[in-house]
Amino acid sequence: MGxxxxxxxxxxxxxxxxxxxxxxxxxxxxxxQLICLEFDDQYHSSYEAKCCLELLISIIARLYPRxxxxxxxxxxxxxxxxxxxYAKKINKEIDIENDKTPSIxxxxxxxxxxxxxxxxxxxxxxxxxxxxxxxxxxxxxxxxNPFGASIAACIAASNLFRSVFEKELKFxxxxxxxxxxxxxxxxxxxxxxxxxxxLDEFDLVGIGAIGSATVWALSKLKGLKGRINLIDHEKLxxxxxxxxxxxxxxxxNKWKVDxxxxxxxxxxFKPVSYKKKxxxxxxxxxxxxxxxxxxxxxxxxxxxxxxxxxxxxQKIINAYTDDSRVGISRHLNFIEDSCxxxxxxxxxxxxxxxxxxxxxxxxxxxxxxxxxxxxxSNKIDHEFIDKYSxxxxxxxxxxxxxIGKNLTDFYSEVICGYKVLELKDSxxxxxxDVPLSxxxxxxxxxxxxxxxxEKSEFSRKQNFDVTQWQILAKINKENxxxxxxxxxxxxxxxxxxxxxxxxxxKKWNI
Ligand SMILES: [Zn+2]
Numbered sequence: 051m052g053x054x055x056x057x058x059x060x061x062x063x064x065x066x067x068x069x070x071x072x073x074x075x076x077x078x079x080x081x082x083q084l085i086c087l088e089f090d091d092q093y094h095s096s097y098e099a100k101c102c103l104e105l106l107i108s109i110i111a112r113l114y115p116r117x118x119x120x121x122x123x124x125x126x127x128x129x130x131x132x133x134x135x136y137a138k139k140i141n142k143e144i145d146i147e148n149d150k151t152p153s154i155x156x157x158x159x160x161x162x163x164x165x166x167x168x169x170x171x172x173x174x175x176x177x178x179x180x181x182x183x184x185x186x187x188x189x190x191x192x193x194x195n196p197f198g199a200s201i202a203a204c205i206a207a208s209n210l211f212r213s214v215f216e217k218e219l220k221f222x223x224x225x226x227x228x229x230x231x232x233x234x235x236x237x238x239x240x241x242x243x244x245x246x247x248x249l250d251e252f253d254l255v256g257i258g259a260i261g262s263a264t265v266w267a268l269s270k271l272k273g274l275k276g277r278i279n280l281i282d283h284e285k286l287x288x289x290x291x292x293x294x295x296x297x298x299x300x301x302x303n304k305w306k307v308d309x310x311x312x313x314x315x316x317x318x319f320k321p322v323s324y325k326k327k328x329x330x331x332x333x334x335x336x337x338x339x340x341x342x343x344x345x346x347x348x349x350x351x352x353x354x355x356x357x358x359x360x361x362x363x364q365k366i367i368n369a370y371t372d373d374s375r376v377g378i379s380r381h382l383n384f385i386e387d388s389c390x391x392x393x394x395x396x397x398x399x400x401x402x403x404x405x406x407x408x409x410x411x412x413x414x415x416x417x418x419x420x421x422x423x424x425x426x427s428n429k430i431d432h433e434f435i436d437k438y439s440x441x442x443x444x445x446x447x448x449x450x451x452x453i454g455k456n457l458t459d460f461y462s463e464v465i466c467g468y469k470v471l472e473l474k475d476s477x478x479x480x481x482x483d484v485p486l487s488x489x490x491x492x493x494x495x496x497x498x499x500x501x502x503x504e505k506s507e508f509s510r511k512q513n514f515d516v517t518q519w520q521i522l523a524k525i526n527k528e529n530x531x532x533x534x535x536x537x538x539x540x541x542x543x544x545x546x547x548x549x550x551x552x553x554x555x556k557k558w559n560i
Pocket of ligand 1: 393546
C-alpha cells in the first residue's frame with residue numbers, strides 16, 4: 051500500500067478528529083480512494099494554476115496512498131511524469147495509477163470532458179480570490195499572485211477530506227465558494243499587487259507546520275526585496291513531514307531553517323537562518339534588546355508567544371491552528387491594540403504545564419517524581435522508563451532509546467509525536483492535537499498574505515484583531531469569522547503595565 055512512511059502521524063490526526071481508534075478502518079477507507087488530479091493547458095499558461103496544482107499535490111500526497119493524473123492535451127505525458135516525480139518526493143511509497151477509474155477528481159480544468167457518474171471538485175482563482183465549486187468548472191487568472199490559488203487548494207483538500215469521511219465526521223461540503231483573503235470577506239473583490247514588493251526586514255519565528263507554509267507562499271512571490279530572518283532551533287524529523295508542505299522526504303534530518311533558506315534565495319530578497327530559539331536569537335544577536343519591526347509568529351506554544359510579545363517588537367502577526375480551527379491574530383500597536391499576550395496569557399483556571407504533563411503521561415500522583423525530571427540536569431533514566439511503562443502498560447524496551455534525553459523531549463516525541471501510535475495506546479491519542487496538512491498550510495499561507503497586505507498598506511473596510519476559520523465547516527458569511535479581543539482583559543497582561551508601555555514608546559518613538 052502507498053502510505054507515507056510518516057503515515058502514523060496522519061493516523062494520529064485522524065484518530066483525534068474522529069474519536070476512533072480503529073487504524074485499520076481509516077487505512078482501508080483511504081486506500082479505497084483513488085484521487086485524480088486533473089489539469090489542462092492553464093498549468094503552463096497561468097502561474098496561478100501551476101501554484102494551485104503543486105500545492106494540491108503536496109497536500110494530497112502526504113495523506114492519500116493512491117493518486118492519478120489526468121490531462122487530455124497532446125504531449126501531456128512529460129508534465130505527468132514531472133508531477134509524479136514531485137509526488138514521489140513527498141511520499142516515496144505513493145501509488146500512481148493513471149489507468150484506473152478514480153473515485154474523485156480534483157479538476158483545475160476550464161472545460162473538462164466529463165463522463166457520466168464522475169465526481170469532480172473544481173478549482174480556480176483570480177488574484178486574491180479562491181474559487182471552488184462542486185458543480186461548475188472554474189478558471190485561473192493570469193497574475194503572479196499565488197494566494198487565491200493556494201487557498202483554493204486548501205479549500206479543495208478540506209472538501210475532499212470531508213467527502214471521504216462524510217459519514218464519520220458528519221460535516222457537509224461546500225457548493226460554490228468565491229472568497230477573497232485580501233478583505234477576508236465572502237465574495238469580496240479587491241486587488242493589490244504582489245509582485246516586486248519590498249518587505250523590508252522581518253522575522254519568521256518557527257519553521258514548523260505553519261512557518262514552512264509561510265515560506266512556501268513567500269517563495270512563490272516574484273521579485274521580492276528585503277530580508278527575512280528565519281528562526282528555528284530544530285532539524286526536520288520524519289514525523290514532521292505529515293504536514294510540513296515545504297519539505298519532502300530528502301529533507302529529513304536537515305536544519306529546518308536551512309531548507310527554508312534554500313527555497314527563498316532570490317537575488318534581492320535575503321534569507322538569513324538562525325538555528326536557535328527566540329530567546330537566544332534576541333539575546334545573542336541583539337544583546338537582549340529586540341529591534342524587530344515585524345515578527346511573524348508561527349510557533350506552537352503559548353509560552354513562546356508570550357516571550358516574543360514580552361521582547362516588544364514593533365508589530366506582530368500570529369498564526370495558529372487548534373482543534374479544527376485556523377486563525378490569524380494581528381498585533382500592530384502594543385499601546386492601543388490587544389497584544390499577543392492578551393490572547394495567550396493563562397487564566398487562573400488553566401492547568402499548569404506539570405499538571406498537563408502528569409495527565410498526558412498517565413502519571414497521576416507522581417507529580418514530585420515527574421518534577422525532578424523537569425530540571426534540565428536530570429535526564430530520563432531506567433527508573434523513569436520503568437515507572438512510565440508500568441503505569442501505561444507498555445513494553446519498556448521500546449522506550450529505552452529515550453534514556454539520557456530531557457523529559458521535555460521525551461514528552462514531545464512520545465506524546466506529541468508519532469511514537470504513541472507505535473506504542474498502540476489509544477487512550478493517549480485523544481489528548482494529542484495534530485493538525486491536518488491543509489489546516490497548517492492554510493494558516494501559513496494566510497500569515498504570508500497578512501504580511502503582504504500589511505506592507506502594501508491596504509486598508510480593509512474594517513480591521514479586526516482575529517480572523518478565524520473553521521476548516522471543516524462550510525465557508526459562508528460567518529466562516530471565517532472576524533472578531534476583536536478586549537485589551538488587557540486578564541488585568542495582568544504586560545500591555546497594561548506602564549513599564550512595558552514606556553519601553554515600547556521609547557523604542558518605537560511613539
Ligand atoms: Zn496584552
